[in-house]
Amino acid sequence: EDQVTQSPEALRLQEGESSSLNCSYTVSGLRGLFWYRQDPGKGPEFLFTLYSAGEEKEKERLKATLTKKESFLHITAPKPEDSATYLCAVQAGAGNNRKLIWGLGTSLAVNP
Amino acid sequence: GAGVSQSPSNKVTEKGKDVELRCDPISGHTALYWYRQSLGQGLEFLIYFQGNSAPDKSGLPSDRFSAERTGGSVSTLTIQRTQQEDSAVYLCASSKSHLSSRGGGAQYFGPGTRLTVL
Numbered sequence A: 001e002d003q004v005t006q007s008p009e010a011l012r013l014q015e016g017e018s019s020s021l022n023c024s025y026t027v028s029g030l031r032g033l034f035w036y037r038q039d040p041g042k043g044p045e046f047l048f049t050l051y052s053a054g055e056e057k058e059k060e061r062l063k064a065t066l067t068k069k070e071s072f073l074h075i076t077a078p079k080p081e082d083s084a085t086y087l088c089a090v091q092a093g094a095g096n097n098r099k100l101i102w103g104l105g106t107s108l109a110v111n112p
Numbered sequence B: 001g002a003g004v005s006q007s008p009s010n011k012v013t014e015k016g017k018d019v020e021l022r023c024d025p026i027s028g029h030t031a032l033y034w035y036r037q038s039l040g041q042g043l044e045f046l047i048y049f050q051g052n053s054a055p056d057k058s059g060l061p062s063d064r065f066s067a068e069r070t071g072g073s074v075s076t077l078t079i080q081r082t083q084q085e086d087s088a089v090y091l092c093a094s095s096k097s098h099l100s101s102r103g104g105g106a107q108y109f110g111p112g113t114r115l116t117v118l
Helices: none
Strands: A003-007 A010-014 A019-026 A032-038 A045-050 A056-059 A062-066 A070-075 A084-092 A099-102 A106-111 B005-007 B010-013 B019-024 B031-037 B043-050 B065-069 B075-079 B088-095 B113-117
Touching: A003 A084, A003 A099, A010 A019, A019 A032, A019 A084, A032 A062, A032 A070, A045 A056, A045 A062, A070 A084, A099 B043, B005 B088, B010 B019, B019 B088, B019 B113, B031 B075, B043 B065, B043 B075, B075 B088
Parallel strands: A010 A106, B010 B113
Antiparallel strands: A003 A019, A019 A070, A032 A045, A032 A084, A056 A062, A062 A070, A084 A099, A084 A106, B005 B019, B019 B075, B031 B043, B031 B088, B065 B075, B088 B113
């Protein structure tokens, strides 16, 4: 069964303390992996798309990487405004049956 | 430019009543999705529209749920005879291209409608 698992469920960091969030997946026919950020009371905000193992994408303090089994979202020197829930989704399947499978997210809190 | 908008932002209703939730996607986006998000749970796919193709309704939890998309733009999600377990945040998203195309998963979400069924 296609599955996406994110860890840890929650993470608390001090400002400037770098860390990584994990998204592991078991799907048939990976077409793409997506990272989103969700702030309380808002819809998810698209961050990155990764398509193949070895690919990396960066945006400000965030860098996403992809292997054949998992993706990492590295947060370098985080600031309090990086506090949010980070969601991972995988696009899998073939033809018109492709769909997104979502993880439950990692809730990140960055203390000043 | 304008993002995805949803209305109402909050809806409180009584059990058994019907509700309609509205979504205005980003102009030019051909794909539109409805999701449901409950506290402590992941995004639950409900329905997917792509252009003039028949919608993918495989995620609708019961026949009390239905959705339509008029003129390839605005969409309405209708829940008939609401139940307390329908209480959740309903999210709408749109994307530039079909889910089967590369990058078709880059979805842009609205702020959601928080539905509370008493």
